[in-house]
Every structure is written in C-alpha cells, then in structure tokens.
Amino acid sequence: xxxxxxxxxxxxxxxxxxxxxxxxxxxxxxxxxxxxxxxxxxxxxxxxxxxxxxxxxxxxxxxxxxxxxxxxxxxxxxxxxxxxxxxxxxxxxxxxxxxxxxxxxxxxxxxxxxxxxxxxxxxxxxxxxxxxxxxxxxxxxxxxxxxxxxxxxxxxxxxxxxxxxxxxxxxxxxxxxxxxxxxxxxxxxxxxxxxxxxxxxxxxxxxxxxxxxxxxxxxxxxxxxxxxxxxxxxxxxxxxxxxxxxxxxxxxxxxxxxxxxxxxxxxxxxxxxxxxxxxxxxxxxxxxxxxxxxxxxxxxxxxxxxxxxxxxxxxxxxxxxxxxxxxxxxxxxxxxxxxxxxxxxxxxxxxxxxxxxxxxxxxxxxxxxxxxxxxxxxxxxxxxxxxxxxxxxxxxxxxxxxxxxxxxxxxxxxxxxxxxxxxxxxxxxxxxxxxxxxxxxxxxxxxxxxxxxxxxxxxxxxxxxxxxxxxxxxxxxxxxxxxxxxxxxxxxxxxxxxxxxxxxxxxxxxxxxxxxxxxxxxxxxxxxx
Amino acid sequence: xxxxxxxxxxxxxxxxxxxxxxxxxxxxxxxxxxxxxxxxxxxxxxxxxxxxxxxxxxxxxxxxxxxxxxxxxxxxxxxxxxxxxxxxxxxxxxxxxxxxxxxxxxxxxxxxxxxxxxxx
Numbered sequence: 001x002x003x004x005x006x007x008x009x010x011x012x013x014x015x016x017x018x019x020x021x022x023x024x025x026x027x028x029x030x031x032x033x034x035x036x037x038x039x040x041x042x043x044x045x046x047x048x049x050x051x052x053x054x055x056x057x058x059x060x061x062x063x064x065x066x067x068x069x070x071x072x073x074x075x076x077x078x079x080x081x082x083x084x085x086x087x088x089x090x091x092x093x094x095x096x097x098x099x100x101x102x103x104x105x106x107x108x109x110x111x112x113x114x115x116x117x118x119x120x121x122x123x124x125x126x127x128x129x130x131x132x133x134x135x136x137x138x139x140x141x142x143x144x145x146x147x148x149x150x151x152x153x154x155x156x157x158x159x160x161x162x163x164x165x166x167x168x169x170x171x172x173x174x175x176x177x178x179x180x181x182x183x184x185x186x187x188x189x190x191x192x193x194x195x196x197x198x199x200x201x202x203x204x205x206x207x208x209x210x211x212x213x214x215x216x217x218x219x220x221x222x223x224x225x226x227x228x229x230x231x232x233x234x235x236x237x238x239x240x241x242x243x244x245x246x247x248x249x250x251x252x253x254x255x256x257x258x259x260x261x262x263x264x265x266x267x268x269x270x271x272x273x274x275x276x277x278x279x280x281x282x283x284x285x286x287x288x289x290x291x292x293x294x295x296x297x298x299x300x301x302x303x304x305x306x307x308x309x310x311x312x313x314x315x316x317x318x319x320x321x322x323x324x325x326x327x328x329x330x331x332x333x334x335x336x337x338x339x340x341x342x343x344x345x346x347x348x349x350x351x352x353x354x355x356x357x358x359x360x361x362x363x364x365x366x367x368x369x370x371x372x373x374x375x376x377x378x379x380x381x382x383x384x385x386x387x388x389x390x391x392x393x394x395x396x397x398x399x400x401x402x403x404x405x406x407x408x409x410x411x412x413x414x415x416x417x418x419x420x421x422x423x424x425x426x427x428x429x430x431x432x433x434x435x436x437x438x439x440x441x442x443x444x445x446x447x448x449x450x451x452x453x454x455x456x457x458x459x460x461x462x463x464x465x466x467x468x469x470x471x472x473x474x475x476x477x478x479x480x481x482x483x484x485x486x487x488x489x490x491x492x493x494x495x496x497x498x499x500x501x502x503x504x505x506x507x508x509x510x511x512x513x514x515x516x517x518x519x520x521x522x523x524x525x526x527x528x529x
Numbered sequence: 530x531x532x533x534x535x536x537x538x539x540x541x542x543x544x545x546x547x548x549x550x551x552x553x554x555x556x557x558x559x560x561x562x563x564x565x566x567x568x569x570x571x572x573x574x575x576x577x578x579x580x581x582x583x584x585x586x587x588x589x590x591x592x593x594x595x596x597x598x599x600x601x602x603x604x605x606x607x608x609x610x611x612x613x614x615x616x617x618x619x620x621x622x623x624x625x626x627x628x629x630x631x632x633x634x635x636x637x638x639x640x641x642x643x644x645x646x647x648x649x
Contacts, residue, residue, distance in 0.1 A: 022626055033622040041626065079561060079645070267645070310645035314561065314616050315623070318643065326562045331647060333565065333601060345647055349613040 038356035067101035072257035081263030082324035106140035146219035233339035235487035270362035280480035284391035386478035561644035
C-alpha cells in the first residue's frame with residue numbers, strides 16, 4: 001500500500017477491510033451487520049430502533065396527521081410500501097404513550113392490465129398481496145387500473161381543503177382540537193362527493209366484498225388500447241402515474257379518507273426529482289417530491305418514507321421478515337435507455353455506488369424546494385390547474401419566455417395542417433376558437449362523433465368542429481402533460497372523464513371570456529375598497 | 530513484511546489446504562425482482578466445484594452468470610461486480626462489511642441478492 005505499483009497477492013487485500021471485528025457505532029458492543037450512509041455500521045438491534053424511530057420522527061416533525069384521522073395507505077406490494085405498512089402497524093400497536101393515533105385503510109391497485117400480464121398472473125399477485133393486507137386487520141380496497149376508465153369527471157376537480165384553516169392555527173394542539181370538533185359533522189364538500197359518486201364506487205364495493213372479478217375483458221382491452229396508443233415508454237409511465245393518482249384520489253374521496261400515505265423512498269424520490277426535471281415538471285417539483293402534496297385540496301398526500309434509502313428498506317424487510325410481493329411493471333427488464341425514468345434511475349444508482357452521498361444530497365436539495373404561491377388563489381381555481389396532474393399551469397408565460405420560443409419554433413417547423421381551424425396564432429395559446437358554428441341555430445359541435453354539442457342556442461358555448469383534438473387539450477395542460485399527450489396517436493382514446501372535464505373547462509373558459517367585461521376583478525375590488 | 534500481516538478467514542481452525550480442495554455448497558437467494566432473471570426461482574442450492582484457489586465473490590458472480598442466469602446478464606452483472614442497485618447479503622450481513630468482491634466463500638454460506646431497482 002506504500003508504493004504505487006507494488007504487487008500483492010489476493011490474501012493481503014483482506015486486511016484492508018476489517019470485517020469481523022467491526023462494531024456497531026451506536027451501542028459499540030454488538031457486531032455490525034449493515035453499513036448505512038457509507039460509514040455508519042449498525043448492529044441488528046440498533047438498526048431496528050433507528051428504522052422505527054425515523055418513521056415516527058418523520059410523522060412527528062411534520063405535524064400533518066391528526067389523531068383519529070382516516071389515512072389511506074397506498075400499498076403497491078413493493079418493498080417500500082410494505083415496509084411503510086409494517087411501520088404503521090408497529091406504530092399503532094404500541095402501548096407506549098407516544099402511540100400513533102390515526103385510522104388506517106389500505107388501497108392496492110392492480111396494474112397488470114397496463115403491463116400486459118395474463119389474468120392468472122394478476123390473480124396470483126393480487127391474492128398474495130391480499131394475504132399480506134388481510135394480516136394487518138385494516139380495511140383494504142383492491143382496485144383495478146381498468147376502473148380508471150370509468151371514473152367520474154369530478155375526480156379532476158380540486159376540492160377545497162378541509163384542513164387549510166386548521167394549519168394556520170396557533171399551535172399543533174389547537175389545530176388538533178379544531179379538527180376533532182369539525183370532524184363531528186362530516187365536511188359538506190366531502191358529503192356531496194360521497195353522494196354524487198356513490199354509483200361509480202359500487203364496483204369497488206363489490207371487490208371489497210370479495211365478489212367475482214368486476215373486470216371484464218373489454219375493460220382490459222380498452223386499457224391496453226389506451227396504453228398501446230402511447231408511443232414512448234416515458235409517456236406510458238407518466239400516464240400510468242396519472243391514472244394511478246386519480247384512482248387513489250377517487251377512492252380516498254369516496255371512502256372518506258383525508259390523507260394518503262405513499263411509500264416513496266429517498267432513493268426513489270431522488271430519481272423522481274431528476275426525471276421530473278427532464279420531463280418538464282420542474283414547476284411542480286416541490287409538490288411531487290416533498291413530504292406533503294396538497295394539490296388536490298381536500299386530500300393531502302404525504303410521503304413518510306422519504307427519509308429511507310432503498311438499501312435500508314431492503315435490509316429491514318429481509319432481517320425482520322416484512323412480506324412484500326414483487327409485481328412486474330411497465331418497465332421491468334427494460335433497457336437503460338428505454339425511458340427517461342429508467343435512464344435517470346440507472347444514472348443515479350451508478351453514481352451512488354461511487355459517490356455514496358449522491359442520493360442524500362439530492363434529497364436535501366429537494367427539502368429546500370418550496371412552491372411559490374400564485375397571486376390569484378381561489379378566484380379562478382379551475383382554470384389555473386393542469387387538467388391531468390392538477391399542478392399549476394406553467395404555460396401562461398409571458399410573450400418573450402423560453403416556452404413561447406419553443407412554441408414558435410414548433411410551428412415554424414411543422415407543415416401547415418389541413419382544415420381551416422389550424423391557424424398560426426391559436427396554436428398553444430388559449431385564444432378564442434374560430435367562430436364557425438352555425439350562426440343563429442343550435443350549437444352543433446361534434447368532433448369525431450365523440451363529443452356532442454350541448455344543443456343550446458347560444459353561440460360560443462361549445463367549441464367548433466374544426467379544432468383538431470390535440471389542440472383542444474393543450475391549453476388545459478401543463479408543459480409535461482402536453483408532451484405526454486403529444487406522444488399519443490389519438491387523444492380520444494383517453495378515458496372519458498378526462499375528455500368530459502376538458503370539454504367542460506373549455507366551455508367555462510370561453511364563457512368567461514364572453515362575459516369578462518362584466519366581471520369585477522378581485523384586484524379592482526381591493527383597490528377601491 | 531508480508532508474513533506479519535494476518536490472513537482474515539472465518540472459521541480459521543481448518544487447515545488451509547483442506548479448505549481449498551473441498552467443493553463449497555451454497556444457498557443462494559434472489560429477491561426484489563432479481564428472480565425474474567432466473568426463471569422466477571428464488572432459492573437455489575448450488576455446489577461450487579473445487580478448485581485450487583478459494584472461491585471468492587468475484588468468481589461466484591462469474592459462475593452465476595455462466596450457470597444460473599437465464600437471460601439478460603447485463604441486468605444482473607456489470608463488469609466485475611453486481612449491477613448498481615442490487616444489494617448483496619452474505620449470511621445476513623452487508624457484503625461491504627465482508628470485503629465485497631474479495632470475500633472468500635465458506636461452505637454453507639448464505640448469499641442473498643436483492644434488487645432495489647424499479648424494474649427488477
């Protein structure tokens with residue numbers, strides 16, 4: 001070791017790493033079995049304590065979960081979410097005074113329809129997961145991705161936050177008291193949602209009662225058609241993520257859960273952060289990777305596992321027999337360059353082996369991100385949120401922004417499309433649609449037979465027929481959702497609820513423009529008052 | 530100088546020559562999706578043929594790649610070592626504590642490969 005080119009035989013190199021005699025850095029007595037954060041060696045007991053403590057500290061530090069609150073755990077069966085489930089079981093079962101006190105429920109989504117698994121494989125996987133969930137004695141819901149095609153369009157609405165007022169209270173204790181009081185009467189918005197979407201939740205109730213599989217082959221085929229129409233794996237994964245979020249949100253709303261716990265680990269979130277930047281989701285980074293995600297208003301998504309690296313989770317599961325089920329997904333066995341997410345994952349993992357501080361550095365950076373609040377808050381809620389991912393629209397940029405530059409270069413490099421509706425000035429900007437509906441008669445806009453005109457007598461209530469389908473959605477989507485849609489061969493394959501909601505938003509937006517002269521702007525009111 | 534440095538071998542009672550000659554029986558496990566590359570079989574009992582030098586992890590990986598791996602070797606092995614993202618446990622302890630690739634295998638050792646990657 002003293003000279004540069006000296007040759008040693010293999011046996012000498014063993015000495016460089018003292019293995020047997022390495023002691024745990026915490027208790028300094030037992031033999032270490034695991035190295036965390038590249039330098040800390042822990043023994044088995046100290047590691048268990050450290051692991052359990054981190055979970056409770058994460059929940060305690062961000063005081064978001066109130067006692068008695070209904071929390072939905074999103075368990076995919078993978079190691080991180082199974083670990084989260086076991087931590088919740090552990091935390092709720094303790095007799096210690098600092099017992100966690102909330103009411104958990106579990107949701108598991110079977111995504112086999114999208115990844116092309118056979119029905120037997122899916123049944124087997126779901127049965128395995130179900131046995132794990134049953135052993136936890138919490139109510140669980142098993143939902144199939146095919147049900148995403150039948151969601152009501154209300155799932156895309158941003159509900160009013162039930163706990164917004166509570167968090168600005170003087171202290172956590174006061175907020176808890178307030179929460180318990182308001183919880184006596186069910187929150188009115190939630191009640192409406194419950195009644196409204198009761199019918200559509202019936203299919204989920206069936207599954208919960210253990211009745212026969214509500215998934216028909218037609219549903220599965222429709223789902224497969226949807227995913228087959230997406231050209232790139234990147235967009236497929238993005239679309240899958242969106243549908244998954246909507247399903248979870250819908251289940252949470254119909255079953256009365258106000259919080260959802262997702263099992264994203266630190267490593268997974270670091271990868272997600274970098275790949276989101278590459279996907280164009282930079283504007284919503286804080287919400288996508290932060291501890292709490294309140295973009296849906298009434299349902300808050302929390303990520304209590306965000307401090308655990310995948311190594312710690314894998315070791316804990318192995319050493320303490322936490323059952324987890326591996327379910328192949330869209331990108332299983334895909335090559336490194338198959339999608340942006342895969343590429344980022346392999347990049348971060350490779351970097352991590354040589355520079356073990358990579359993931360924690362990215363994680364610490366993500367902790368410092370905050371979303372800047374937009375100036376208008378609740379005045380025009382439905383118009384400033386992306387249709388699919390519900391984050392703030394980042395495409396209402398000024399005239400000389402980089403975004404506008406990309407749009408202009410895109411227009412210039414395209415061949416002029418067919419039809420009078422496609423004019424240079426309307427691409428990408430939320431301008432008024434070309435006035436080509438029948439003058440005084442009924443509104444008769446219908447596009448490829450999918451959407452019917454609303455039949456009213458007012459001009460300008462619906463879109464004209466000449467507007468191509470992709471342009472219809474673009475102005476309602478954030479930049480990265482636009483890219484996802486762009487990778488689809490046909491937009492009308494999207495689930496009905498998305499198209500219906502897009503239609504509704506367009507009508508509202510157009511109507512708003514029509515009467516905008518008569519509306520009092522909030523800023524004017526403030527100035528005059 | 531070389532003579533004064535001890536050789537770190539577990540179970541060091543046995544004679545050096547005996548250890549090298551006997552075939553080594555190992556219990557291998559694959560988890561976290563890595564089993565997909567091995568026909569879905571999670572547990573393998575293998576016996577490594579005897580050879581003059583002691584088996585170490587590096588050679589074990591070469592052996593696994595040649596004999597057990599059914600498809601897509603690049604998803605399991607990269608260069609000399611396992612693909613980044615695959616954890617290795619030797620007798621329920623982190624292989625980093627054992628010397629990683631330089632660890633010498635003993636009879637009846639339990640080696641576990643857990644994949645922490647998204648796509649297995």
